[in-house]
Amino acid sequence: MACLPKRFIRIALLGLIATVPLVATLAAPRSDPCNKIAGQEFVPPSDALACLKSFSFNRTLQNNVMDVVSGVLDFFTFEDWYFDSPPPFQESTLNIPKELARIRNTRYPTDYDFNRAVYNFTNRLNDGHTRYLPFCYLNFQTRLPTPVVTLERNGTQAVFVMPDLVQVISNLPKGFTSYFDEIGFDWKRLAGAKVLEIEGVDAYAYADKVASMESGQYLDHGVRINSVFSSYSLSKSTFSQRFGDIAETTFPDRDTLTMKVVPANSTNVETIEIPFVSTYTGSHFKDKASYWRANCLARGDTNGADLRSSTSFVGEPRQPNALIIDTASTVRLPNSFVPSLPTLPEDSGVVKSYSLPGRKTGVLFVGSFDADFNQFQNDIKTAIETFKSAGVTRLMIDLTNNGGGYICLGQFLYQYLAGTKFGYPGFQTTSRANSLAQKILAAHIAQNHTNNAFSWYAPDQWAFLNDTKMPFDFNYNNPSVPFPINGETDPQSIRFHDNCPRFFYEPIPKSPPFDLSNARCGSTCAMFSTLMFERHQTKIAIFGGKPGLQMEYKGMAGNQVLEWSDLNTEFKTTGLKDDPWAPPDLLVNANMRHNWRIAWSFLNENYPIGACAQNGT
Ligand SMILES: *[C@@H]1O[C@H](CO)[C@@H](O)[C@H](O)[C@H]1NC(C)=O
Ligand SMILES: *[C@@H]1O[C@H](CO)[C@@H](O)[C@H](O)[C@H]1NC(C)=O
Ligand SMILES: *[C@@H]1O[C@H](CO)[C@@H](O)[C@H](O)[C@H]1NC(C)=O
Ligand SMILES: *[C@@H]1O[C@H](CO)[C@@H](O)[C@H](O)[C@H]1NC(C)=O
Ligand SMILES: *[C@@H]1O[C@H](CO)[C@@H](O)[C@H](O)[C@H]1NC(C)=O
Ligand SMILES: *[C@@H]1O[C@H](CO)[C@@H](O)[C@H](O)[C@H]1NC(C)=O
Secondary structure (H helix, E strand, O other): OHHHHHHHHHHHHHHHHHHHHHHHHHHHHOOOOHEEEEEOOOEEHHHHHHHOOEEEOOHHHHHHHHHHHHHHHHHOOOOOHHHHHHOOOHHHHHOOHHHHHHHHHHOEEHHHHHHHHHHHHHHOOOOOOOOOHHHHHOOOOEEOOEEEEEEEOOOOOEEOOOOHHHHHHHHOOOHHHHHHHHHOOOOHOOOOEEEEOOOOOHHHHHHHHHHHHOOOOOOOOOHHHHHHOEEEEEEOOOEEEEEEOOOEEEOHHHHHEEEEEEEOOOOOEEEEEEEEEEOOOOOOOOOOHHHHHHEOOOOOOOOOOOOOOOOOOOOOOOOOEEOOOOOEEEEOOOOHHHOOOEEOOOOOEEEEEEOOOOOEEEEEEEOOOOOOHHHHHHHHHHHHHHHOOOOOOOEEEOOOOOOOEEHHHHHHHHHHHHHHHOOOOOOOOEOOOOOHHHHHHHHHHHOOOOOOOOOOOOOOOEEEOOOEEOOOOHHHHHHHHEEEEEEEEEEEEEEEEOOOOHHOOOOOOOOEEEEEOOOEEHHHHHHHHHHHHHOOOEEEEEOOOOOOOOOOOOOOOOOOOEHHHHHHHHHHHHOOOOOOOOOOOOEEEEEEEEEEEEEEEEOOOEEEEEOOOOOOE
């Protein structure tokens, strides 16, 4: 109905008689594509997209977002590395300043298209920490009822619709399956179907395309292949299944996906158009205007705050975080797939432990480092003690789909397994020392910000390389240290350490661990597994990927992520918000997060972890 008025006006001009009913049509409110889907939980993606595309392109908002995105990227540690990404990560090579200029100078058809372009650009960096997230447009989970997996059958790998489809899908809300019942689509019969082609190309070639264009988050292409297929994960404390990026899109882009399949128990090749459905997850709205108000305007916490007068200004520092934000949803794993092997008692939160048959091998599934800080340490201690008293002699650590979390919890787990004799349980680290970063640090020192509970720049958050805490007035950005890369020379801070050990309270045993994951192991998780490999040559197994494709055991670099509100809080709390280099507050409900610190490899201290290939096989 969206094009109604134009067409009718033309007819109206043809003859007087036609204008009579037309006046009534034009007087009625124009159809509102958001109103059309309001109150519905499951809608066709094109209806969701019509609502998202109903907001006009607005130069003011474009300039505002681009000012913030560009301003944040001045702090992004890897900006210069992207001019020529080192092998095997050449796919991520991108001229960031040029892309920023291109997007700023393009007139987009709608505000959605503009936001999508910024999202696409940051997504192409394949850096789990550095992303633009336009929350206004991230409210529809768009899913296919037939997630696909890569399996080996009869000695060859191929793509299949997940064989346990019916059990998994039945854990979704009833409305999901009723939607397909209503449109008469029988997805159940596709359980276990072999998928030959998707959208007219070989199924693995399609997986490659999605991994290149849509998955983002991990530098390594092979790891992104694992993102496109369905995989298990721990979601909060529940064993779950992620749909994968073929069967779930971040935006309601497509109504259908065409697959050429051989259904299970059949030899017939069929080409089937499988419908996607979009599930609304945002705040309540009834029309376009209320959608915008509910989802798109900056919120109270979008832009951080000047905390100098806040009661929480002084105190224990917050824990630095390195965490991926996965916009994808998960579904609870059917009980029949939850490990039924003897489960060890503590089993709370993000750590699950059980032993394999024979009870010689203990499995520690660390689903995340984003957990209650003390409880996590306690869980690890209990798990290891229980393994020992149960006679377990080998330890396997499953890090599948671990998106990271508190940096100090990664360091804790490392030190708990490796022992204190290896010293500092982390990497040397630096942040960029551009002119604004220098002013922020100098301002904290000038204003005597000591024991400051929020600031990531405050020197007393960090330690020297000898692991003594920096005094609050130690300026680690002055003098700065030039670091030449790809023809650019960017000033950086001196190298320093995290201050984690002061937060550890458990005694440290020794055990030779084995580390297992599908390499979708992000942020703090990647730092943990890198330490295990670089310092202890821990045996690392990765699974999934694509036949014949080399895969790295970890897919990302980086040390600490700052959200836009974190960085903006630094500008505000140092009184630097009016500095010409400081970006304005965001006018919209969005986040531009970035990787703020590099973790330098233990093996080659001129390379960030993850920036050069190191095979763990
Ligand atoms: C563009 O956005 C700004 C900021 O929200 C607003 O003040 C202005 O009215 C908008 N312009 C148009 C043409 O809608
Ligand atoms: C964003 O990327 C998708 C492919 O992943 C593409 O279809 C779309 O056209 C891109 N949109 C913009 C505005 O760049
Ligand atoms: C595997 O081989 C068996 C025996 O040849 C055959 O019945 C079955 O269909 C094959 N499975 C697949 C997935 O190709
Ligand atoms: C294929 O056959 C097996 C064995 O009869 C049955 O359990 C399974 O449900 C069938 N699969 C489909 C998709 O019909
Ligand atoms: C910081 O502390 C020094 C020494 O105690 C004092 O002289 C100075 O006035 C203080 N500055 C501020 C901004 O409080
Ligand atoms: C640690 O290193 C810093 C900076 O080099 C130095 O000032 C400090 O005295 C050292 N502390 C110890 C205990 O060696």
